[in-house]
Amino acid sequence: MTVDLLFLSQDDVVAAGGTDMAALIDVIEGAFRLKAAGQVINPMKVMITWSDEPGTQERLGRIMAMPAWVGGEWDVAGLKWIPSVPANLTRGLPRANALVVLSDRETGLPLAVMDGTVISAMRTGAVTGVAIRHLAAEGARTAGLLGAGVLTRTQLMALAVTRPGLDIARVYDPDTARCERLLAALAPELPFAVAVAGSEREACEDADIIIPSTLAVTPTIEPAWVPEGGLVVLVSSLDGPESLHAVTDVLVVDDRLHEGTADTRYLRRLIDAGIATAADAVEIAEIVSGAHPGRTSEGQRIVCSPVGLGLDDVVAGAYVLRNARQRGLGTSLRLRDEPLWL
Ligand SMILES: NC(=O)c1ccc[n+]([C@@H]2O[C@H](COP(=O)([O-])OP(=O)(O)OC[C@H]3O[C@@H](n4cnc5c(N)ncnc54)[C@H](O)[C@@H]3O)[C@@H](O)[C@H]2O)c1
Structure with missing residues (x-):
């Protein structure tokens, strides 16, 4: 019972259609229709901030974890983990640096870990x-x-x-x-x-x-x-x-x-x-x-x-994962051969 997951780098995400805005608008619109049909579970995001003062996030940054399950044709659960550090621009780094993690709903096994920076920016567009x-x-x-x-x-x-x-x-x-x-x-x-x-x-x-x-x-x-x-x-x-x-x-x-x-x-x-x-x-x-x-x-x-929802990231990630599988993209990573404990 080996468990493998797919790792998708930024290049893999792009090659898998992660910057195809026309397609992503349709994917996101479809996810909102699923939301209307009760086919989305989107708990509140949790956030690490560094002070309670207004404007803190814009000045000092934050880290957000945004989970969701999206049903319908996707039936996938996932999470975007997104630190935002505005001062990064002076370091030659993007403000936001994200990962998207996807899991199979039925077994809970991990499906993929991918660059979420491109996905996050694209889904917001x-x-x-x-x-x-x-x-x-x-x-x-x-x-x-x-x-x-x-x-x-x-x-x-x-x-x-x-x-x-x-x-x-x-x-x-x-x-x-x-x-x-x-x-x-x-x-x-x-x-x-x-x-x-x-x-x-x-x-x-x-x-x-x-x-x-x-x-x-x-x-x-x-x-x-x-x-x-x-x-x-x-x-x-x-x-x-x-x-x-x-x-x-x-x-x-x-x-x-x-x-x-x-x-x-x-x-x-x-x-x-x-x-x-x-x-x-x-x-x-x-x-x-x-x-x-x-x-x-x-x-x-x-x-x-639009505050931005985990469902946006999860469905965009699921779309990228589907394309990556079809196109043979990404790196398969072995999580384990056998569970250590049962
Ligand atoms: N609603 C959502 O779903 C969602 C998702 C992601 C990011 N965001 C927000 O979008 C914003 C931009 O993100 P980004 O990654 O492009 O940031 P970024 O740091 O790359 O760029 C922000 C730009 O805003 C400029 N700016 C600052 N004050 C300004 C002003 N008064 N008028 C015009 N420009 C000004 C800065 O000079 C900077 O170039 C952030 O506040 C972020 O939190 C929202």
């Missing part, structure tokens, strides 16, 4: 892709993005898949050189123009789709910037001031409980301020399953705040 597909106005022409990190890369990839007809995406990062490098690298692959903006306002004012993915610890977006029909996707939460809710027609989250209880997240702050209750938010799962209509007119302003 894919969640935004699902939100844009269902919630952006048909006539959206412009996007404003904040931050020029790994996450903005995958947000632009998601925009390219879901709104290739955009005229332009404007991006602002106080680190102008990083912003220029990102846009120079991505521009040849994007179906719309991109431009470096000189400020948050220049990037976001009147943009039909606004996406902050920053390490900002105070709000960056002003409600007056959101035009009629605008969609704001709060990948990083603190960018959204509570006053944004006054101009919001539909508030969308990936999970009311997770987003409503996670420290510093937008819905949690609205609840704490007495401006909204968890019941005021619609879940992405309800929209993709047809239980809620989502956008019902071109003029509505919609704010979507």
